[in-house]
Amino acid sequence: MSSSISSSSNTHIESVHQIRRIDFSGIWVALVTPFCASAEAEVDFPALQALASKLIAEGVAGLVVCGSTGEAAALSAEEQLQVLDAVLAVVPAHQIIMGLSGNHMGQVLHRLAQTGQRGVAGVLVTPPYYIRPSQAGILHYFHEIADASAIPVLLYNIPYRTGVNMELATIQELARHPNIVAIKDCGGNLQATMQLIMDGDIQVLAGEDHQLFTTLCLGGAGGILASAHLRPDLFLRLQAHIRAGQLEQARAIFYHLLPLMQSLFEEPNPAPLKAALASIHSMQDVLRGPMLSASSAMQEKILQAYARLQDLEPIS
Numbered sequence: 001m002s003s004s005i006s007s008s009s010n011t012h013i014e015s016v017h018q019i020r021r022i023d024f025s026g027i028w029v030a031l032v033t034p035f036c037a038s039a040e041a042e043v044d045f046p047a048l049q050a051l052a053s054k055l056i057a058e059g060v061a062g063l064v065v066c067g068s069t070g071e072a073a074a075l076s077a078e079e080q081l082q083v084l085d086a087v088l089a090v091v092p093a094h095q096i097i098m099g100l101s102g103n104h105m106g107q108v109l110h111r112l113a114q115t116g117q118r119g120v121a122g123v124l125v126t127p128p129y130y131i132r133p134s135q136a137g138i139l140h141y142f143h144e145i146a147d148a149s150a151i152p153v154l155l156y157n158i159p160y161r162t163g164v165n166m167e168l169a170t171i172q173e174l175a176r177h178p179n180i181v182a183i184k185d186c187g188g189n190l191q192a193t194m195q196l197i198m199d200g201d202i203q204v205l206a207g208e209d210h211q212l213f214t215t216l217c218l219g220g221a222g223g224i225l226a227s228a229h230l231r232p233d234l235f236l237r238l239q240a241h242i243r244a245g246q247l248e249q250a251r252a253i254f255y256h257l258l259p260l261m262q263s264l265f266e267e268p269n270p271a272p273l274k275a276a277l278a279s280i281h282s283m284q285d286v287l288r289g290p291m292l293s294a295s296s297a298m299q300e301k302i303l304q305a306y307a308r309l310q311d312l313e314p315i316s
């Protein structure tokens with residue numbers, strides 16, 4: 001599968017085995033990891049599977065397991081695999097993307113191999129956090145991962161979490177790698193987003209919920225969103241309207257969703273989301289420390305914003 005890393009990027013790309021290309025367009029849910037209301041806050045596997053099954057039945061493109069919203073940073077490597085396997089037991093592998101973050105290359109490659117063996121649709125990879133590598137270092141990191149990967153790699157540029165931004169030129173160079181197929185765009189740079197869409201080398205997915213409408217209108221492929229846990233039908237309708245060129249209808253749905261999307265991030269994600277899910281699904285409002293449950297004011301606000309979604313006038 002893998003080849004040695006060459007100093008020239010052209011040679012490098014020519015020598016890499018290309019894996020099958022998958023279409024990542026659509027609405028992907030950045031899945032929460034439900035925990036039990038116990039001292040250890042163990043993963044609540046029945047709640048996880050029920051939620052995953054429900055979202056897939058509702059028609060979303062797929063689920064991102066162990067992403068930021070899945071509190072992957074608070075799960076051990078072993079727990080992350082258990083969460084993946086539990087979701088794989090109820091959701092087809094081609095509808096699952098696995099999150100992969102770390103800063104120890106050997107461990108990251110080991111987890112990549114374990115994920116690849118499970119044949120999921122792809123792996124969503126952040127730059128190594130805390131280290132703050134140079135752009136050349138980021139290139140090196142992703143080339144090593146993409147060379148080794150048995151499954152497609154999606155870039156996850158989220159500088160406010162990792163401490164380092166992936167600059168446009170870096171992403172463009174990575175987009176030439178045959179195994180790097182998409183980006184979850186949380187970079188906050190509209191120029192870069194538009195350029196990547198224009199280049200057409202990788203699929204661009206909105207990674208910030210409030211940017212979904214803009215990204216889709218500009219020609220982006222979809223989104224990976226925490227908020228799509230709540231009324232995924234509206235997110236699917238929004239995307240369908242944009243695909244059909246029905247801008248007015250899509251915009252109406254977007255502005256209807258926006259207060260909820262904004263409220264969900266007024267306290268650290270996924271606390272407001274878990275508060276909402278706990279009141280509408282059979283799961284507990286439990287996060288692992290140092291993350292805390294949403295404040296009671298926020299819980300009320302979220303539930304009100306969610307309730308208002310029922311008011312949407314039917315739009316043909």
Ligand SMILES: O=C(O)C1=N[C@H](C(=O)O)C[C@H](O)C1
Pocket residue numbers: 030031064067068069070158161207208209224225226227269
């Ligand atoms: O888990 C994710 O993936 C998401 N990450 C963003 C975050 O870092 O909070 C938000 C997005 O909705 C999903």
